Structure formats: C-alpha cells, structure tokens
Amino acid sequence: MKLRLGVLGADDSLEIIESVTREFSELECLKIVYWKEEEIVDLLEPHIHDADMWLFSGKVPYSLVKAWGKVKVPMAYVPHMGASLYRTLLYLSHQQNIRVQDVSFDTFSVDELDLFLQEAGIEGGHRWLKHYDGVITAGELADYHEQLWKEGKTRAAVTCLRTADLELRERGVPVQRVLPTRSGVQAVIHMLLRTNEMLHFKDTQIAVQMMEIDPFRELAGGTFATDDWQNAEIKTMEKLLRYAKHLHGSLKTAGPGRYAIFTTRGILQNATTGFTTMPDLEEGFGIEADAVTCGIGIGKTANEAEIHAGTALLHAKERGSANWMVFFDDKSIVGPLGSSEQLSYSSVSARLRKLGEQTSLSVLTLSKLDSILRKRKTMEINAHELAQSMQILPRSARRILMELESKGLAQVVGEESPNPRGRPRKVYRITW
Numbered sequence: 001m002k003l004r005l006g007v008l009g010a011d012d013s014l015e016i017i018e019s020v021t022r023e024f025s026e027l028e029c030l031k032i033v034y035w036k037e038e039e040i041v042d043l044l045e046p047h048i049h050d051a052d053m054w055l056f057s058g059k060v061p062y063s064l065v066k067a068w069g070k071v072k073v074p075m076a077y078v079p080h081m082g083a084s085l086y087r088t089l090l091y092l093s094h095q096q097n098i099r100v101q102d103v104s105f106d107t108f109s110v111d112e113l114d115l116f117l118q119e120a121g122i123e124g125g126h127r128w129l130k131h132y133d134g135v136i137t138a139g140e141l142a143d144y145h146e147q148l149w150k151e152g153k154t155r156a157a158v159t160c161l162r163t164a165d166l167e168l169r170e171r172g173v174p175v176q177r178v179l180p181t182r183s184g185v186q187a188v189i190h191m192l193l194r195t196n197e198m199l200h201f202k203d204t205q206i207a208v209q210m211m212e213i214d215p216f217r218e219l220a221g222g223t224f225a226t227d228d229w230q231n232a233e234i235k236t237m238e239k240l241l242r243y244a245k246h247l248h249g250s251l252k253t254a255g256p257g258r259y260a261i262f263t264t265r266g267i268l269q270n271a272t273t274g275f276t277t278m279p280d281l282e283e284g285f286g287i288e289a290d291a292v293t294c295g296i297g298i299g300k301t302a303n304e305a306e307i308h309a310g311t312a313l314l315h316a317k318e319r320g321s322a323n324w325m326v327f328f329d330d331k332s333i334v335g336p337l338g339s340s341e342q343l344s345y346s347s348v349s350a351r352l353r354k355l356g357e358q359t360s361l362s363v364l365t366l367s368k369l370d371s372i373l374r375k376r377k378t379m380e381i382n383a384h385e386l387a388q389s390m391q392i393l394p395r396s397a398r399r400i401l402m403e404l405e406s407k408g409l410a411q412v413v414g415e416e417s418p419n420p421r422g423r424p425r426k427v428y429r430i431t432w
Contacts, residue, residue, distance in 0.1 A: 002028040003196065005189070008044060008065075009057020010034065010162030013180055017057065017078065020185040027189075037137065037163060040064050044071075053192045057180065058160055059107060063134045074195040076188050078180040080160040081112055086120060088158055088178050096174075098155050104128035104148045106141050107160040107178075128154055138163035142171060149173050203266025205329065206302050210295045210309035211240075211259045212317070213287070236287075243285045247271060260306060265298050272296075275326050278338045293317055294324040304329070315364075319391045333367075341389065345371035355432055359407050361400060369400065373430060382416060382425040401428045 005027045007017050014033055021029045030051055034040050040061050053074040056062040062077035085108075092098040101124050105113060109131050117125055130144045141164040145157035156174040159165050168175040213236055237251075240259055244251040249263030271279045275296070281287035295316050297308025312327035316335065319325070325335030334344045345367040346352075352370065356363045372389045373379055387397035404410035409432045415424040 002026055003053070003193075004028050004030060004051045005192070006030045006032065006044075006047060006051030006054040007057075008032040008034065008040065008054065008061055012162060012177065013057035013078070016180050016182065017055065017185050020182050020189065023186070024189060024193075026193075034061065035163070037061070037064060037135070041068050053196055055188060055192060057162075060135055060161055067134065074192055074199065076192050076195075078185055078188050080107060080178040080180070081116060082184060083181040084178050084184055085116060085158075087181065088176050089120075089122070092156060092158075092176060096156065100124065101127050102155040104130070104145050104154045104157045106130040106144065106158070106164070107132070136161075138167045142167040142173075145175070146171055146173050203264060203269070205265040206299050206305040207263050207265045207268040208297045208299075208302070208305040208309035209261040209263075209268070210254065210297065210306070210313045211261070212293045212313065213240075213257055213259065214291045214321075239285050239287050243281065243287065246284070260309065262302060262305075268296065272324075272337060275334055276337060276342065278324050290322045292324075293321050296324065296326040298326070298328045300329060341375075343368065343371045343375065343389075355409065359403050359409070361403055365400060369430070379430045380413065380427055381430070382427050384425055401426075404428070404430065404432075 003026055005021060007014060007021070007029055009017065009032075011033050014031055018029060018031060021027050030047060032043050032047065034043055037060060041064065044065060048070060051073065054065070054071060054076075056065065056075065056077040058080065059077055062075060065071055066075065089100060089103075092103065093100075100117065100122055103126070105126060105128065108116075108129065110129060113126055113129060128148055130141060138161060141159060141161055145154070145159065145164075145168055148154040149157065156176060157168055158176050158178060159168065160178045162177065165175055165177040237253075237259075240251055240261070244261045244263075247261060247263040247267050249261045249267070252260050252262070254260045269275060278289065278294075280289075281292060282289050293313065293316050295309045295311065295313025297305045297310070297312055299305030299308050308327040308329070312325045312333065312335075315327070315333055316323040316325040319336055323335065324337040325333060326337070327333050332344060332346050335342060352363050352366045355361075355366050359366075368390055369386070372386070373381065381401075383394050383397040383401055386392075386400065387394040390397065401410055405412065405428065410428045410430050412426050413429045414427040416427055417424045
C-alpha cells in the first residue's frame with residue numbers, strides 16, 4: 001500500500017514538487033494549490049485525514065497549518081535557502097547585473113543569510129532583509145520591497161512567497177521568486193519518509209495494560225460463597241475479553257483481580273487520545289471506571305512492556321484507586337490520565353539521583369516534586385499545595401519539605417494564612 005503525501009503550495013512550486021514525487025514509487029500524491037493565504041486552512045480541512053504526511057511549498061503555508069493545530073501527521077516545508085537562493089542570485093548577477101547589496105530580501109533570518117553569502121563567497125553582505133516568524137501577508141511583504149525600490153535603495157526584490165511575487169509584479173516592482181530545487185525537495189521527502197518510519201516503529205511497539213479490578217464489585221449482598229467469587233471473576237473476564245478484542249490484543253490473568261492486556265502502542269495511543277484520557281470502559285464494556293486502577297507500559301519487547309506496566313501500576317496505586325499512569329520506554333512517566341493536572345516526570349535522572357543520595361527521599365519523590373514545580377513555573381510551594389499535587393497526606397508533604405530544608409535544598413521564605421483561624425502555612429523555596 002502506498003503512502004499518501006499531501007502537497008500544498010503555490011502553483012509554480014507545486015510543478016517542481018510534483019515532478020520530484022514521481023520518482024518515489026512508494027508515494028501517492030494529493031495536490032492542493034492555493035492563491036491566497038487566507039484560504040489555506042479551508043482548502044486543507046476537507047482532506048485532513050487523506051494524507052499520511054504533508055509537504056508545504058514554503059514557510060508561510062506550513063506556519064499557518066501548524067498554528068491551526070489540527071494536522072497530527074508529520075509535516076515539513078521546502079526551504080528556500082541553499083541552491084534555491086544561489087540560483088536566484090546567479091540570475092540577478094549574470095543576467096541583470098544586479099549586486100546583492102542592491103536587492104531586498106524576505107523570509108530568511110539575518111544569521112542564515114549572512115552565512116549563506118559568506119559560504120558562497122559573495123562579499124559585502126546584504127543591506128535589506130524582512131525577516132518574520134510564522135505568518136505574514138503578501139501585502140506586507142510587497143509594501144516593504146516596493147518602498148525600498150521607490151526610494152532608489154534597491155534595484156530588485158527577492159521573495160520566497162508566491163503571492164508577494166504576484167503582488168509586486170502588479171505594482172511594477174522588479175522581483176525574482178526563489179523557487180525550490182529538485183534536490184531540496186528530494187531531501188525533504190526523504191526526511192518525511194524517515195519520520196514516518198520512526199512513527200510506524202513507535203506505533204508497533206508493545207504496549208501492556210496492567211489492570212487491577214475489585215472483584216467484590218460484581219458481588220451482590222453482604223455474603224457470598226466461593227462459587228459467587230468465581231462467577232464474579234468470570235463476568236469480569238468476559239468484559240475484559242471484549243475490551244481486549246477491541247484493542248486487537250490478548251488478555252492474561254496476572255493474579256487475583258489483576259489482568260494484563262497485550263496490544264500495540266499505536267492502538268492504545270488512539271484509545272487514550274494520545275495517552276491523555278481513560279477509555280470509556282463503562283459505556284462500551286460494562287466495566288465501572290472507579291473500580292479499575294491501571295498501569296500502561298511501553299517497551300521494545302513484551303517482557304519490557306510488562307515490567308513497565310507493573311511499575312506504572314505502582315505509581316497509579318500511590319495516587320489512589322481508579323488512577324491510570326503510563327510508563328514509556330524512555331523511562332518517563334505520565335499521568336494520571338484524564339486529569340487536568342496531568343504530570344510528566346522521569347524515573348531516571350542523574351541530577352535527582354545525586355539529590356536522593358543527599359536526602360532520605362526517593363528519586364521518584366524528587367522527580368514528582370521537580371515535575372510539579374516545572375508545571376507551576378515557580379520554585380515556591382507550601383505543604384498543602386504539595387499534598388494536593390502529589391495526592392498524599394499534608395503531614396507527608398511537610399516531611400518532604402522539612403527534609404529538603406534540613407539538607408539545605410529548601411528554605412522557608414514566608415507564611416500564608418488561608419483563613420483567620422487556621423494555622424499559617426510555611427512557604428518553601430526549593431533551591432536545588
């Protein structure tokens with residue numbers, strides 16, 4: 001099956017890009033031409049799911065779509081630097097006898113244009129450059145170039161934007177458009193193919209869900225016999241088998257009330273909306289959400305993924321029942337899923353390991369604290385805030401902060417009084 005490459009850009013660039021895509025037998029090309037920047041999103045939206053990756057003819061359409069934020073597959077744009085610009089300057093110099101110092105440029109950054117001219121052996125550098133980050137209108141670029149030309153400061157404009165090129169031609173301003181080269185397009189397509197391969201590899205990694213489900217939830221009344229217990233287990237297994245089938249996975253028991261489902265990262269990522277939410281087990285499979293505590297593990301092998309799932313389950317249980325946590329193959333931990341205060345932290349950190357050796361606190365505890373501080377964007381916190389973020393008792397949070405203070409890694413910088421009758425809360429500044 002061929003990969004679907006969506007190509008969006010100006011008419012002149014697309015002719016070059018399309019001719020290059022024919023050299024890649026593994027690609028099937030979807031071409032979209034735009035004439036105005038404001039129509040790009042509307043043109044793309046009906047085809048958002050029709051491509052495995054997207055290639056844009058320049059920085060502006062790419063930036064517009066990236067800011068839009070709805071394309072979730074790999075994206076790239078063809079750069080205008082390198083051979084593309086060299087060809088344009090060569091034409092101006094040899095055909096029009098126009099020096100670089102008499103030309104106004106746009107799009108490029110100062111550093112990259114300086115480096116390019118230096119490497120090309122062009123002395124004197126440039127004088128006029130309109131650099132922009134993200135999106136800019138054709139009118140704004142045309143105004144910049146036209147004003148310099150009318151004032152006699154330049155003899156020609158060099159633009160990377162097709163719409164600005166057309167606008168300048170209408171105004172009678174001499175302009176050269178920087179078009180992509182075949183080699184530049186080939187390099188970007190190869191990069192997109194490698195990115196797609198990497199994502200495909202990630203999607204096919206092993207994923208394991210380690211789930212703990214309270215079997216008593218299936219029992220009615222205050223008393224039960226062994227048969228009742230077994231019947232409850234059977235009912236739970238039947239529901240989990242349907243869920244495992246939904247994930248194209250396999251189910252195995254891992255102890256009383258504990259189950260493991262083996263599937264792939266890509267499937268589980270879709271089921272959890274990119275590892276941010278919990279799937280609706282109750283609506284789809286009759287499993288009560290508040291009865292399930294889950295750890296998800298990702299690994300290169302089934303054994304590694306299962307070990308990671310067990311670790312993730314321990315992290316989930318630390319936060320209380322009905323929590324879901326994920327342990328990735330890079331040793332990072334994310335969760336709880338479905339929480340607006342989702343944290344991401346690493347289980348392995350040389351800096352935190354060193355801090356752990358200085359204190360009685362575990363690397364895991366320090367890593368969680370580090371993640372909380374980064375999320376809050378401040379190094380100051382009190383025990384109540386820490387307890388809420390970690391979902392631990394306030395006295396446990398106070399013990400953590402006092403331990404850091406005793407080792408010179410935190411200091412009390414003030415007090416807060418949440419209410420007139422309550423005890424003031426010490427505010428600590430973490431100084432590691």
